Amino acid sequence: EHAELHLMFSMLVTLSRLQRNPTVKEQVRDLGLDDTVTYGHIGYPVLQAADILMYHADLVPVGEDQAPHVEITREIARRFNSAFGDVFPIPEVKHTRFGRFPGIDGQRMSKSIGNTIHFTDPPEQIAKRMRKAAIDPERVGRDDPGHPEACTVFTYHQRFSKPEIVEVIDKECRAGPGVRSCFDCKMEAAERIGAYFEPARARRAELDANPQRVREVLRDGNERARAKARETMREVRAAMGLGGLNGSVGSDR
Incomplete structure (x- = not known):
């Protein structure tokens, strides 16, 4: 049809x-x-x-x-x-x-490009991907003040971190020397993404262990x-x- x-x-x-x-x-x-x-x-x-x-x-x-x-x-x-x-x-x-949610390179998220984070990824894989995430291009040095609005990692925090945490990250990023490193920010985002998708991963594991149930649901649908x-x-x-x-x-x- x-x-x-x-x-x-x-x-x-x-x-x-x-x-x-x-x-x-x-x-x-x-x-x-x-x-x-x-x-x-x-x-x-x-x-x-x-x-x-x-x-x-x-x-x-x-x-x-x-x-x-x-x-x-x-x-x-x-x-x-x-x-x-x-x-x-x-x-x-x-x-x-x-x-519109960006890929880790800041561009459109696409499996074809390979800039995705999958909800099935284990926490260590999410952390590995996040290490490659694009940051504020104007923040050349660790001690330079950042611009969260230009940072892909900050976009992830806006989606996966609580509003009060996002506010703190915004202030610390702009503060400059020694307050917040981009690497720490990436790892915090990775941790929260992993926690957010944990229920989905658990449900996926249940379904993987019961393929007959999956076939029944697909057949009914x-x-x-x-x-x-x-x-x-x-x-x-x-x-x-x-x-x-x-x-x-x-x-x-």
Whole structure:
């Protein structure tokens, strides 16, 4: 169902529109793809549109870097509704407090680039990654006063440390000589990130020890999702004048 809806949606958006997606442009630059980029890369937001609209989602929680993808979804929904009738809702974006969270190098966090911290990482691995985290580029020497607003590590503290601790870190960083070292700040952030994700790691360990339960949950979710997807595709085909395909064998596979 998703592949079919993706194909239909791909007819409603131009390649030039997909290439203007700022998130894709940033990925192409970071990965050095340039002229070698394929539709499979720049067309990914169209598949996302199918994922979102298949279930008639009207609110999509995403980071700021994914907002352009949802905007493409909105455009596709409008074009489909204009051409074939009001089938899909026009989804809205929902940002969290930290809509865009940087990787350890200060750039967009991406597995492709390798600048991520994974919630499954043990504390020692988080600490190892944090040692490489970008700091205030203007703080050349240990005794130089810092600028927290320009520091990736401080961004992590804003997310994982208590507000009163963040306030202390801010003041100590700006104070200058001998008050707070960047290394200590990194290790404190690593400790708090590790503590924050400890429940998730414990839950992951439980599931790793019970793969049958994982398969049961996936099977149940798949059955419920497929039922909704089939319903949506029957509605889509009928709106497009392809209702005769709804009775075909392939429509229920």
